[in-house]
Amino acid sequence: MMKKVTKAIFPVAGLGTRFLPATKSIPKEIMTLVDRPLIQYAIDEARAAGIKEFIFVTARGKSALEDYFDIAPELENTLRKKGKTELLQNLKSTNMDSGQIAYIRQNKALGLGHAVWCARRLLGNEPFAVILPDDVIAAEKPCLQQMIEAHAETGGNMVAAMEVPPEMASSYGVLDVREDMGSVVSVKGMVEKPAVNEAPSNLAVIGRYILTPDIMRNLNRAKSGAGGEIQLTDAIAEEIATSDNVYGFRFRGQRYDCGSKAGFLHATVAFGLAREDLRGEFSQFLDQMTATKNAAQ
Numbered sequence: 001m002m003k004k005v006t007k008a009i010f011p012v013a014g015l016g017t018r019f020l021p022a023t024k025s026i027p028k029e030i031m032t033l034v035d036r037p038l039i040q041y042a043i044d045e046a047r048a049a050g051i052k053e054f055i056f057v058t059a060r061g062k063s064a065l066e067d068y069f070d071i072a073p074e075l076e077n078t079l080r081k082k083g084k085t086e087l088l089q090n091l092k093s094t095n096m097d098s099g100q101i102a103y104i105r106q107n108k109a110l111g112l113g114h115a116v117w118c119a120r121r122l123l124g125n126e127p128f129a130v131i132l133p134d135d136v137i138a139a140e141k142p143c144l145q146q147m148i149e150a151h152a153e154t155g156g157n158m159v160a161a162m163e164v165p166p167e168m169a170s171s172y173g174v175l176d177v178r179e180d181m182g183s184v185v186s187v188k189g190m191v192e193k194p195a196v197n198e199a200p201s202n203l204a205v206i207g208r209y210i211l212t213p214d215i216m217r218n219l220n221r222a223k224s225g226a227g228g229e230i231q232l233t234d235a236i237a238e239e240i241a242t243s244d245n246v247y248g249f250r251f252r253g254q255r256y257d258c259g260s261k262a263g264f265l266h267a268t269v270a271f272g273l274a275r276e277d278l279r280g281e282f283s284q285f286l287d288q289m290t291a292t293k294n295a296a297q
């Protein structure tokens with residue numbers, strides 16, 4: 001019997017330089033998509049997929065994240081007194097029970113592989129998930145849930161994957177496909193940020209992973225790779241030669257790259273329009289904007 005995936009690592013140590021000056025004093029993961037911080041979307045997705053333990057790999061300047069997941073007694077009391085039940089429920093759903101969440105510091109920015117490795121002592125001999133909160137995925141069935149279901153069939157290591165325009169492949173981890181079985185592909189190679197024209201395909205890794213404990217063993221002796229950083233992609237690719245158990249999973253859903261300004265704006269529009277309480281007014285505004293722009297041309 002395969003062990004259940006109940007632990008997830010959230011690498012949140014990045015400096016968020018692309019969003020300066022906003023990120024000078026707030027962590028990128030606290031930036032707001034409509035009315036919830038980016039990190040909340042990742043947590044909700046993990047919870048929906050049955051994750052019980054949440055491991056944050058943080059860094060200096062990220063303490064706002066810890067406060068965010070704590071209880072907020074003053075706010076809760078005020079809302080209770082005012083009878084704002086819905087808002088209170090909304091607020092309380094962000095609380096994490098003691099012991100459910102752990103924070104580990106990555107004290108040097110040595111790469112995604114290194115960030116994941118920092119959590120090694122909190123994982124047992126069982127598969128675990130990694131979620132990159134920058135990748136926000138809108139889906140009927142949450143992406144990680146889809147992956148856990150597919151992983152129950154394949155076992156091994158699984159990465160979320162998506163076709164990207166070929167000229168964009170060098171911004172991603174890229175899969176070399178051995179066998180394409182539709183949503184699941186078996187992988188014969190993986191390259192982190194290949195040089196332009198050297199990508200083995202345009203099937204890119206998106207920030208959701210289900211990994212075996214062997215990945216930590218590989219990370220124990222990892223050397224720096226692309227960009228001089230310790231790459232998670234390389235530690236996973238090592239498993240292809242030794243265990244031949246690496247799979248890509250084409251998820252059903254829309255991914256937004258909230259690590260980039262344009263992607264964040266796309267997500268803001270999409271999530272704003274998806275909200276019943278905002279849709280009417282917001283779509284009217286967008287229509288007006290488009291009409292004004294068209295008239296000006």
Ligand code: G1P
Nearest residue numbers: 112135172173204205206207233
């Ligand atoms: C990371 C991974 C890369 C993956 C990407 C998905 O890169 O290293 O393999 O394709 O996330 O968002 P980053 O975007 O942190 O440079």
